[in-house]
Amino acid sequence: MAGQSNPDLSVFSAPEVEFLAEDEMVEIVPNIRMEALNMICGDFGPFFPQIASKVPLWLAVALKKRGKCTIRTPEWMSVERLTQVLEAERESSREFQPLPFHYVEISRLLFDHAHDDIPDLYMVRSLIEDIRDVRFHKVETGLETISGRTHAVKLKNLSAMEVNIVRPFMVRALQAFYRHDSPQMIQQPRTMGGSRPQAVDRGPRRDLRPR
Amino acid sequence: MASGSGSGSERWSEDLETEVAMAMGTTDVELLKRAWRNEKAAPEILQFEAALVLRAREQIQLLEETVEEFTENGVDDLVVSLYQMDLDRSLFLLRSYLRIRLQKIEKYMIHISKTNLWNRLSEQEQRFAKSRCTDIMEKHLEQSVLSRLPYGYQSILKQSISSEEDDMVPEPQLDTFVFCKTKHAVGAFQLDDTGDEIVDLVADDLYVLRYKSIRGLVESGRIDLV
Amino acid sequence: MYGRRASQLLRELACSETGQLTAFNSDAFDQVIKECNEHNLQLQSLIRKIEDENLDIQTTRNEDHFGAVIHHLSLIRNKRCLMAYMYNRAETIQSLRWKVGPVLPQEIQEKLNYSEEECFKNHSAAIQSYMSELDLDLTVDMVPPKDPYIRVRVLDDIGEVCLGDHSISLTKHSLHFLRRTDAEPFISQGMMEEFLE
Numbered sequence: 001m002a003g004q005s006n007p008d009l010s011v012f013s014a015p016e017v018e019f020l021a022e023d024e025m026v027e028i029v030p031n032i033r034m035e036a037l038n039m040i041c042g043d044f045g046p047f048f049p050q051i052a053s054k055v056p057l058w059l060a061v062a063l064k065k066r067g068k069c070t071i072r073t074p075e076w077m078s079v080e081r082l083t084q085v086l087e088a089e090r091e092s093s094r095e096f097q098p099l100p101f102h103y104v105e106i107s108r109l110l111f112d113h114a115h116d117d118i119p120d121l122y123m124v125r126s127l128i129e130d131i132r133d134v135r136f137h138k139v140e141t142g143l144e145t146i147s148g149r150t151h152a153v154k155l156k157n158l159s160a161m162e163v164n165i166v167r168p169f170m171v172r173a174l175q176a177f178y179r180h181d182s183p184q185m186i187q188q189p190r191t192m193g194g195s196r197p198q199a200v201d202r203g204p205r206r207d208l209r210p211r
Numbered sequence: 212m213a214s215g216s217g218s219g220s221e222r223w224s225e226d227l228e229t230e231v232a233m234a235m236g237t238t239d240v241e242l243l244k245r246a247w248r249n250e251k252a253a254p255e256i257l258q259f260e261a262a263l264v265l266r267a268r269e270q271i272q273l274l275e276e277t278v279e280e281f282t283e284n285g286v287d288d289l290v291v292s293l294y295q296m297d298l299d300r301s302l303f304l305l306r307s308y309l310r311i312r313l314q315k316i317e318k319y320m321i322h323i324s325k326t327n328l329w330n331r332l333s334e335q336e337q338r339f340a341k342s343r344c345t346d347i348m349e350k351h352l353e354q355s356v357l358s359r360l361p362y363g364y365q366s367i368l369k370q371s372i373s374s375e376e377d378d379m380v381p382e383p384q385l386d387t388f389v390f391c392k393t394k395h396a397v398g399a400f401q402l403d404d405t406g407d408e409i410v411d412l413v414a415d416d417l418y419v420l421r422y423k424s425i426r427g428l429v430e431s432g433r434i435d436l437v
Numbered sequence: 438m439y440g441r442r443a444s445q446l447l448r449e450l451a452c453s454e455t456g457q458l459t460a461f462n463s464d465a466f467d468q469v470i471k472e473c474n475e476h477n478l479q480l481q482s483l484i485r486k487i488e489d490e491n492l493d494i495q496t497t498r499n500e501d502h503f504g505a506v507i508h509h510l511s512l513i514r515n516k517r518c519l520m521a522y523m524y525n526r527a528e529t530i531q532s533l534r535w536k537v538g539p540v541l542p543q544e545i546q547e548k549l550n551y552s553e554e555e556c557f558k559n560h561s562a563a564i565q566s567y568m569s570e571l572d573l574d575l576t577v578d579m580v581p582p583k584d585p586y587i588r589v590r591v592l593d594d595i596g597e598v599c600l601g602d603h604s605i606s607l608t609k610h611s612l613h614f615l616r617r618t619d620a621e622p623f624i625s626q627g628m629m630e631e632f633l634e
Binding site: 268296299300302303305306307309310313314317318335336338339343344347348350351352354355356359360361364370371379381 | 470473474477509512513516517519520523524527528531532535550552553555556559560562563564566567570571573574575577578581582617
């Protein structure tokens with residue numbers, strides 16, 4: 001139909017990406033005793049004081065907010081590891097280092113709710129910010145390489161938030177290239193907004209019949 | 212809730228796959244999350260996950276009863292609130308999943324009802340689409356536009372009486388590009404009709420591909436949209 | 438120029454933000470309808486002329502034929518624009534059911550024409566029946582949940598409200614610790630907001 005607006009290109013909202021990230025598993029150290037939780041999303045516990053246990057991030061944050069546990073900072077969030085990652089990110093102009101798919105959201109949730117559990121908080125925070133910046137810059141420059149013959153783009157190690165950021169532009173660009181590239185384009189010019197050749201291009205002869 | 216429609220063999224293989232997933236420790240919430248993501252990211256409506264929705268609703272109802280019991284029996288507030296959060300998360304996924312489908316049905320109802328996409332709807336969705344949504348929209352367009360146009364131009368499906376096929380029906384754009392991830396290696400995969408474009412789909416890698424070329428992989432659950 | 442007015446209707450749509458509604462432009466709309474009928478009159482008279490000259494309507498390629506084609510195509514273009522205008526507006530109007538609820542505020546209702554109002558009501562009822570068949574309210578949980586309880590600030594004098602098994606007094610500016618599902622209808626109507634420290 002003419003003028004039909006583009007389909008909504010932002011598939012997941014920021015709160016939805018965060019919701020997905022909250023299912024990632026983290027390790028907590030409870031300070032209480034609590035029986036096992038048999039939940040729809042899985043079974044966790046039983047919990048004993050000072051004994052580490054694995055739970056989804058949302059559960060960890062809920063317990064932490066209520067003062068019932070500390071959250072162990074994931075291994076990839078150590079100064080040592082992050083420094084390595086940052087260096088590697090800077091060295092390679094095209095490749096992305098492996099980090100959890102939700103590294104942005106996980107680290108932000110931990111900064112917001114468990115900052116007192118993170119060793120070298122200040123350093124970790126600034127390292128993650130730097131890594132984000134380097135990667136975003138790479139994403140932007142990577143977009144410049146999209147061309148008419150692009151049928152597939154491989155984005156190894158790109159994270160959820162990064163996907164969300166590049167999605168609108170990337171999809172629009174690829175779609176435009178794809179359309180302009182297609183042979184139909186030359187034979188049958190498409191009218192605005194239409195996804196198929198329209199009747200405008202055919203059959204006016206048959207229209208001229210008496211009623 | 213009545214189960215949706217779906218041809219026998221398709222349903223069987225889906226159930227089988229679900230069982231395998233359960234055995235491997237995948238929870239129904241995990242499966243629902245996958246269905247939700249795929250439905251959100253796919254331009255067209257996907258097969259209604261009847262069995263999964265049924266199971267999820269059973270589990271939700273069960274937990275609702277448990278939470279109520281806990282509250283009555285004075286179980287620790289902390290435990291109750293944690294279960295409540297689990298419940299809320301599951302309910303959100305379920306509601307959002309059903310909502311996205313309704314929105315797709317609203318958008319493409321005429322197209323859906325004319326094609327075999329119709330079989331992808333649940334019974335309730337079919338009733339919503341046919342006897343309600345389509346009729347309402349048809350009446351609306353009829354009285355505000357079509358009835359006021361000259362004879363020969365009054366069809367909701369065709370631009371004019373001389374159109375050979377229905378050329379006024381909004382359709383999902385299958386040409387669009389989607390972001391996807393494979394759980395297991397799919398191997399060399401042909402992206403276009405002519406076979407010029409082959410991509411090697413490696414496990415856990417992220418790709419941006421044309422939806423049309425991978426819709427079969429989405430339907431068979433070999434690739435996830437993100 | 439043929440089709441210009443119709444394209445202005447679409448420009449109006451394109452200029453407004455997604456989900457926002459402008460007042461139904463009945464002047465422009467009626468004029469485009471009128472244009473359509475004029476095109477048709479011209480088209481018919483050209484066809485008659487060709488016939489009167491005893492020319493074969495299928496093969497004739499004279500100026501009258503091309504004139505007729507232009508009127509036909511202009512009419513179709515106008516129709517497409519009118520339909521797109523109505524259809525896209527209807528989509529926005531229907532989406533309001535999720536955002537504001539089954540009753541539209543006066544300022545939105547004023548922007549609709551009669552048929553659109555009717556369409557909204559019928560569509561709301563359709564969603565209602567779907568939800569009751571399912572026995573599941575889909576109008577809550579529009580965003581992912583956080584904690585089941587949220588702190589809210591009341592923005593309007595709402596008065597005494599019964600929530601679950603107890604009633605509370607929602608006076609302007611007061612703060613409450615409510616179940617999210619209880620608070621959401623008020624939040625979506627702009628009568629409450631989440632209170633963040």
